[in-house]
Amino acid sequence: MCGIAGLISLNRIRENGQRIKKAIVLQTERGNGLGAGYGAYGIYPGYESLYAIHIMAASEEAMERAALFIRRWFKVQKQEPIPVWDKIIRDHPYFQRFFVEPAALSQHCPGGRENEDDDVLEKMMLMNKEVCGAYAFSNGKDMGVFKGVGTPQEIYDFFMLDHYEGYSWLAHNRFPTNTPGWWGGAHPFNALDWSIVHNGEVSSYGINRRYLEGHGYVCHLQTDSEVIAYLFDLLVRRHGLGIADAANALAPPYWASVERMENHGQQERLRLLKIIYEQAMLNGPFAVLAAFSGGMFSLTDNTKLRPMTTASQDGYTYFASELSALYEMREDLQQIVTPRAGEPVVALFHEPAASGKGVAV
Amino acid sequence: MSIAIDAKGVDYRQLNELVRNCLSQGERHIIIKNVRGQRYLGAGLTAGDLLLEVEGVPGEDLAFCMGGPTVIVHGHGQNAIANTMDSGTVVVHGLGGDALAYGMRGGSLFIRDSVGYRVGIHMKEYRDMRPGVVIGGTAGDFLGEYMAGGTLIVLNRHNEREGVCGQADKTLATGIHGGEIYLFNYDVPGFLPGTGARLLPPDKADTGRVRSLVEKYCLYFGFDPKPLLERELVKIIPADSRPFHKFYCPAYPVNS
Numbered sequence: 001m002c003g004i005a006g007l008i009s010l011n012r013i014r015e016n017g018q019r020i021k022k023a024i025v026l027q028t029e030r031g032n033g034l035g036a037g038y039g040a041y042g043i044y045p046g047y048e049s050l051y052a053i054h055i056m057a058a059s060e061e062a063m064e065r066a067a068l069f070i071r072r073w074f075k076v077q078k079q080e081p082i083p084v085w086d087k088i089i090r091d092h093p094y095f096q097r098f099f100v101e102p103a104a105l106s107q108h109c110p111g112g113r114e115n116e117d118d119d120v121l122e123k124m125m126l127m128n129k130e131v132c133g134a135y136a137f138s139n140g141k142d143m144g145v146f147k148g149v150g151t152p153q154e155i156y157d158f159f160m161l162d163h164y165e166g167y168s169w170l171a172h173n174r175f176p177t178n179t180p181g182w183w184g185g186a187h188p189f190n191a192l193d194w195s196i197v198h199n200g201e202v203s204s205y206g207i208n209r210r211y212l213e214g215h216g217y218v219c220h221l222q223t224d225s226e227v228i229a230y231l232f233d234l235l236v237r238r239h240g241l242g243i244a245d246a247a248n249a250l251a252p253p254y255w256a257s258v259e260r261m262e263n264h265g266q267q268e269r270l271r272l273l274k275i276i277y278e279q280a281m282l283n284g285p286f287a288v289l290a291a292f293s294g295g296m297f298s299l300t301d302n303t304k305l306r307p308m309t310t311a312s313q314d315g316y317t318y319f320a321s322e323l324s325a326l327y328e329m330r331e332d333l334q335q336i337v338t339p340r341a342g343e344p345v346v347a348l349f350h351e352p353a354a355s356g357k358g359v360a361v
Numbered sequence: 362m363s364i365a366i367d368a369k370g371v372d373y374r375q376l377n378e379l380v381r382n383c384l385s386q387g388e389r390h391i392i393i394k395n396v397r398g399q400r401y402l403g404a405g406l407t408a409g410d411l412l413l414e415v416e417g418v419p420g421e422d423l424a425f426c427m428g429g430p431t432v433i434v435h436g437h438g439q440n441a442i443a444n445t446m447d448s449g450t451v452v453v454h455g456l457g458g459d460a461l462a463y464g465m466r467g468g469s470l471f472i473r474d475s476v477g478y479r480v481g482i483h484m485k486e487y488r489d490m491r492p493g494v495v496i497g498g499t500a501g502d503f504l505g506e507y508m509a510g511g512t513l514i515v516l517n518r519h520n521e522r523e524g525v526c527g528q529a530d531k532t533l534a535t536g537i538h539g540g541e542i543y544l545f546n547y548d549v550p551g552f553l554p555g556t557g558a559r560l561l562p563p564d565k566a567d568t569g570r571v572r573s574l575v576e577k578y579c580l581y582f583g584f585d586p587k588p589l590l591e592r593e594l595v596k597i598i599p600a601d602s603r604p605f606h607k608f609y610c611p612a613y614p615v616n617s
Contacts, residue, residue: 026398029373029420256530260552303529304478304501307440307459323437323458324398324418336437336456338477340501340528 002187002199003027003152003173004308006289006319007329008296008347013315014042017161017169022328023320024152024171030199030321034181035174036155037147039188039195039291040166044142050077050099051120051192054138054145056183057094062133067096069131073123074100082146088158089150093183097144117192117237121217128220135184135220140193141293147172147186155186167349170291172197179223189221189229193293196232198225199321200306203284211279228288231280236292243297245269247344249277251286251302289319295348304341311336317347363390363414373399373420384408392416398439401425403432409449424451427468433581440477443470448490452581457496465492465511469574472496473582478527479503484540486510493570495578502527505597506555509539512570516578516589517545527553534558538599543571546592554597557604563593 005023009015017038024036044052053070057063070076082095102116124136138145143166146159152173172187178201179185188195202208202224209219209227215238217230228250235246252258252274261267274281285305289298298308298319309323311333318329326333339345364383368376376399383391389410393402396417403413404422409429418436428447437455441463448468459477462470467490475498482503484492492511497518504526505513517525525547526533534542535555554560572590579586 029400254529256552257528303503304459307477322398322420323439323456324420327397327418338456338458338475340524341478 001030001175002197002321003030003325004197004199004287004289004319004321005171005325005329006169006197006291006296006298008168008291008317008349010295010315010317010347010350012042012167012349012351014165014167016163016165017156019329020169020171021152021156021161023318023325024173025156026325026328027173027320027322028151028153031151031173031175033151033154034149034176035147035172035186036150036152037145037172037174037186037188037197038156038159038161039138039143039145039170039190039197040161040164040168041143041291041293042167043144043164044099047078047099048142050101051139051141052144053098053100053124053136054082055096055098055134055136056148057096057134059133060094062131063094063096065131066127066134066136067098069127070098070100074098074102074120076100083160083163084158085160086158088154089148092148092158121192121233125216125218125220129218137184137221138190138195140190140195143193143195143291143293145188145190145195147188148183149181149186168291168296170195170197170289170296176223177201182222184221185223187225188291189223189226191217191229191233192237194229194232194237194290195292196225196229196288196290198228198286198288200286200288200301201284202227202282202286204282207279208282228282228286228290231282232290232292235277235280243344243346245273247297247299247342249273249280250282251299251342252281253302253342287321294352295346297344297346298339299344300339300341302342308345309336309338310345312347315350317345319345362388363392363412364388365392365394367395368393368397368399368417369395371399373401377401377404380413381406384411390414396436403427403430403451406430424449427451438472442472443468443492443494446470446492454582456498459501462492462494462513465494466490467492469493469577470495471578471581472498474498475500477501479506481505481508481511481513481542483507483509484511484513486540493574495574497578497582499525500527502529502532503535504532505534505537505540505542506532507536507538508534508542509537511540512574513540513542514571514574515542515544515547516575517547518584518589520546520592522547531555534597536605537597538602538604540598542597543594544597545589545594547595549595549597557600558597559600561596561598563595565591565593 078099205224287306398420400420404425411430438453440458457472457476478501
């Protein structure tokens with residue numbers, strides 16, 4: 001029973017975390033203080049072209065090992081501690097961020113991959129596997145994930161998110177059930193520019209994980225939700241699916257509904273998606289909110305076992321697990337849209353980012 | 362005479378405590394203003410003459426196990442309204458969420474607009490206790506699943522042609538073994554009703570119970586009941602009095 005909130009300015013108007021905080025703090029009862037987190041896009045102006053790698057480490061030595069690893073594979077333009085207010089949470093990991101250029105681009109390391117994104121993601125997975133006590137938990141451009149063990153209010157204050165301005169924000173309040181409540185296991189989960197927050201459980205985790213491993217993804221964060229971020233990265237970025245197709249692959253209609261369809265083009269497409277992506281399909285109850293460089297969208301399982309409500313007004317779209325939380329982001333909402341099962345609610349920026357690649361809907 | 366409570370920023374435990382304090386001081390018309398997501402409002406209250414008005418969006422489990430009061434929500438509702446409610450009335454001037462009227466045992470629930478999934482699961486009745494639910498718009502899958510009593514009405518006020526009572530196969534009234542579901546002006550696709558549900562052919566709203574519930578709905582929300590009641594409606598009832606008696610292995614020699 002986790003809580004989710006999200007907001008996006010379709011015109012890329014930046015704001016600090018106040019509104020998203022109000023929406024997730026209102027849903028404090030949906031978590032139990034063992035995990036909360038925020039994701040923000042557009043927060044690193046001046047560094048838009050660099051990958052922003054956020055690292056958490058159990059000790060200064062582990063952070064040193066992580067820094068060495070990053071310097072071996074990337075050209076680091078800037079390294080700094082992520083500011084935290086440790087009076088809020090005294091027992092916490094060390095946090096640093098690195099703004100880097102990929103090796104292939106910088107010619108820093110011969111043998112870098114052709115595709116920068118693949119290269120960065122591969123190195124991040126390698127780091128999480130090989131560098132003991134340190135985790136890269138956010139590695140997209142001009143965005144960042146801030147998460148940990150605490151309530152939504154505590155994590156907000158800990159990372160001092162009043163000081164960041166982003167044009168799309170995600171938030172999560174965690175109630176860990178099947179997996180441990182630890183700093184790396186809080187949401188959002190990130191893979192390059194994809195971040196997801198998830199309420200529910202991925203009962204198909206084993207199958208999804210093996211499928212992803214076949215495509216080079218390694219799951220290190222001990223939480224089932226991790227696979228969802230990698231699946232979107234695989235389906236949309238690497239395979240080039242549109243969001244509607246990706247949603248239909250992950251939360252497809254039942255076979256009976258597909259076989260009954262009168263639109264035969266759509267029917268054939270769904271058949272193909274269901275067959276090709278059988279092992280990517282997410283089973284179990286879930287509501288997911290996913291953000292990426294092109295926008296944000298929600299998705300629920302095809303029997304709607306977890307809640308999601310949305311509202312769009314004046315160039316903004318809002319998402320929340322509980323309807324009341326939408327009003328925390330905007331008082332005078334005119335219309336609430338509660339999507340039906342498996343139906344994504346998609347909000348895309350009006351103009352793509354200069355560095356962003358277009359994504360089909 | 363009424364008394365107003367400002368709920369702005371008040372934790373749900375404290376808010377419910379305030380309501381109970383007002384009640385014990387003899388207040389019988391309580392208005393809670395600026396409600397935003399506070400849970401369990403009206404839960405467990407048993408004063409039959411209490412009118413509780415909620416301005417804003419109340420949180421989960423509104424009127425949970427309530428027995429007697431009238432709750433009027435001036436705003437949208439969330440999930441699990443009238444959960445296991447015993448008696449009384451809940452009126453919501455807006456949307457309803459998922460799992461409304463779960464295990465509801467009596468009283469009535471009126472939702473002006475549409476509702477989510479799993480509404481009316483396990484509603485039940487006993488002698489003169491018969492819950493009634495009227496949904497003004499449409500409902501999601503699993504409407505009236507395992508329903509054991511009471512009356513569930515989907516008014517389909519805007520005459521939608523699809524998705525009026527769910528979309529997935531065999532999810533409508535699955536396992537129903539008591540009570541009745543009425544769907545207005547909707548040609549129910551054959552794949553929708555679940556095991557144990559029997560669909561009766563379209564008819565007019567001639568029964569007193571449907572008419573009386575729809576008229577009450579219209580009274581609360583200011584609609585004209587006549588055109589709404591003139592439309593055809595279908596009725597769903599259990600296939601027989603014990604639809605699942607062959608389903609289980611007779612481990613015990615019952616009635617032998």
